[in-house]
Amino acid sequence: MDKILSKHNKNVKEWQKLKTSKGQKKENSYIIETWHLVEEAINYNQEIELILVTEEKYNFFKEKINDFNVTIISEEVANSISSTVTNQGIFAICKISYNYFEVDTDFKGGWILLDNVQDPGNIGTIVRTADAAGLKGVVFGEGTANMYNDKVLRSMQGSQYHVKLVNSSIEKVIEEFKEHEINVYGTELNPDAYDYTQIKPTEDFALIMGNEGNGMRDNLIKSTDKNLYIPIKGSAESLNVAIAAALIMFKIKK
Amino acid sequence: MDKILSKHNKNVKEWQKLKTSKGQKKENSYIIETWHLVEEAINYNQEIELILVTEEKYNFFKEKINDFNVTIISEEVANSISSTVTNQGIFAICKISYNYFEVDTDFKGGWILLDNVQDPGNIGTIVRTADAAGLKGVVFGEGTANMYNDKVLRSMQGSQYHVKLVNSSIEKVIEEFKEHEINVYGTELNPDAYDYTQIKPTEDFALIMGNEGNGMRDNLIKSTDKNLYIPIKGSAESLNVAIAAALIMFKIKK
Numbered sequence: 001m002d003k004i005l006s007k008h009n010k011n012v013k014e015w016q017k018l019k020t021s022k023g024q025k026k027e028n029s030y031i032i033e034t035w036h037l038v039e040e041a042i043n044y045n046q047e048i049e050l051i052l053v054t055e056e057k058y059n060f061f062k063e064k065i066n067d068f069n070v071t072i073i074s075e076e077v078a079n080s081i082s083s084t085v086t087n088q089g090i091f092a093i094c095k096i097s098y099n100y101f102e103v104d105t106d107f108k109g110g111w112i113l114l115d116n117v118q119d120p121g122n123i124g125t126i127v128r129t130a131d132a133a134g135l136k137g138v139v140f141g142e143g144t145a146n147m148y149n150d151k152v153l154r155s156m157q158g159s160q161y162h163v164k165l166v167n168s169s170i171e172k173v174i175e176e177f178k179e180h181e182i183n184v185y186g187t188e189l190n191p192d193a194y195d196y197t198q199i200k201p202t203e204d205f206a207l208i209m210g211n212e213g214n215g216m217r218d219n220l221i222k223s224t225d226k227n228l229y230i231p232i233k234g235s236a237e238s239l240n241v242a243i244a245a246a247l248i249m250f251k252i253k254k
Numbered sequence: 255m256d257k258i259l260s261k262h263n264k265n266v267k268e269w270q271k272l273k274t275s276k277g278q279k280k281e282n283s284y285i286i287e288t289w290h291l292v293e294e295a296i297n298y299n300q301e302i303e304l305i306l307v308t309e310e311k312y313n314f315f316k317e318k319i320n321d322f323n324v325t326i327i328s329e330e331v332a333n334s335i336s337s338t339v340t341n342q343g344i345f346a347i348c349k350i351s352y353n354y355f356e357v358d359t360d361f362k363g364g365w366i367l368l369d370n371v372q373d374p375g376n377i378g379t380i381v382r383t384a385d386a387a388g389l390k391g392v393v394f395g396e397g398t399a400n401m402y403n404d405k406v407l408r409s410m411q412g413s414q415y416h417v418k419l420v421n422s423s424i425e426k427v428i429e430e431f432k433e434h435e436i437n438v439y440g441t442e443l444n445p446d447a448y449d450y451t452q453i454k455p456t457e458d459f460a461l462i463m464g465n466e467g468n469g470m471r472d473n474l475i476k477s478t479d480k481n482l483y484i485p486i487k488g489s490a491e492s493l494n495v496a497i498a499a500a501l502i503m504f505k506i507k508k
Contacts, residue, residue, distance in 0.1 A: 131488040132493050134487030155494075157490070159488075159489070162488055230386075233387060234386055234388045236383075236385040239382070240379045246501060247500060
């Protein structure tokens with residue numbers, strides 16, 4: 001079994017690059033951390049190239065990871081590749097595979113379309129919530145943060161392996177949903193839009209969530225079947241985008 | 255009007271301290287940034303000691319802030335007191351006042367009780383959502399991040415001036431709600447708990463949200479009227495705490 005104890009080792013530098021979009025594209029791999037995520041990647045048959053575990057944690061994890069290539073690392077190396085203040089001493093390098101670039105053959109099961117959603121925590125939380133609400137997938141449209149961004153990976157909490165994640169043009173995907181006669185809903189901060197509590201729950205739909213500050217793009221607002229509004233009772237001007245997505249998903253998904 | 259252009263000025267060091275719990279306690283003040291928050295503090299009659307504005311932005315804001323003490327600062331000073339990468343050049347130093355230490359005289363209107371909720375973004379989002387759902391207030395219990403933490407302040411988005419925020423012992427507050435015959439609901443990641451969609455909406459209730467990793471403390475779970483569960487359809491193990499709070503609040507608040 002390989003052992004890498006110095007953070008100046010050239011492999012360590014390569015692993016660090018897998019946290020950037022550029023490095024991920026070049027190697028077609030990304031890095032995850034925490035046992036929860038590594039376990040989910042194993043359970044959902046992701047292509048794992050290498051598992052990294054600290055000397056201290058090896059005995060604890062060894063029975064669960066002995067089917068994989070494993071490299072032992074030092075605490076120093078773990079700290080240099082982790083994105084968190086206190087890491088759990090376990091990482092995996094996985095092949096990029098859940099990025100399909102096509103929604104599906106039938107467009108069924110409920111989808112979220114992200115239009116310029118920028119905060120990685122919001123995006124990851126929306127994916128995790130879409131999983132919990134029983135949706136099929138999430139489309140990462142133009143201007144939306146990279147699905148392999150480490151904050152996105154962490155806040156998805158493993159749901160990236162349960163729902164389909166797709167990079168695509170939102171305009172193109174809207175047209176495809178319409179061709180399949182599936183309702184496309186937008187979201188608007190506009191009391192004249194359609195009250196989301198009045199939507200009858202269905203199995204299949206597409207729901208567009210827009211940018212944190214500016215909402216959906218105008219041309220998209222015009223292309224939907226209905227634009228939904230969440231009635232606000234207090235004095236808040238708006239809801240966080242992940243909260244708004246959750247309220248609508250849990251209401252309209254049958 | 256005062257002008258402070260060097261970040262080494264002693265006032266600048268004092269302002270920086272207002273971002274820490276220790277500095278806030280000592281001065282009984284805190285600092286906010288962005289025009290949205292400063293405007294909310296003005297509209298909701300917060301006690302504003304001083305407004306700081308950059309030379310570049312002074313002309314833009316001057317008519318809106320001429321009732322207040324204003325100090326002009328340089329970009330360098332603005333960068334040194336801002337918590338964000340790109341600041342808007344406007345800040346206010348406010349007296350701590352929305353920290354009542356007591357819930358209310360009548361305990362009515364719907365309350366969230368935070369038990370060891372630790373992520374500042376989650377806490378701020380819960381306050382913002384409680385505002386939007388028409389609740390009366392949020393209790394910051396033991397182990398919950400400080401309500402003047404700058405990430406909490408930012409993610410509350412001004413809702414700190416619309417709902418009541420209270421520092422108190424959760425145990426004590428639960429007893430008080432019970433004495434007033436108001437239902438106290440807990441939340442549990444346990445399918446045997448009570449399905450939240452079956453709760454009849456009411457004006458008055460207290461809803462406890464627990465720690466991100468560990469949930470509510472066991473002794474609190476035993477002290478509630480009912481513990482609520484959000485049915486999960488997909489493979490996600492749990493929901494983000496702010497998402498769970500939002501789904502329940504919007505469902506049970508009349």
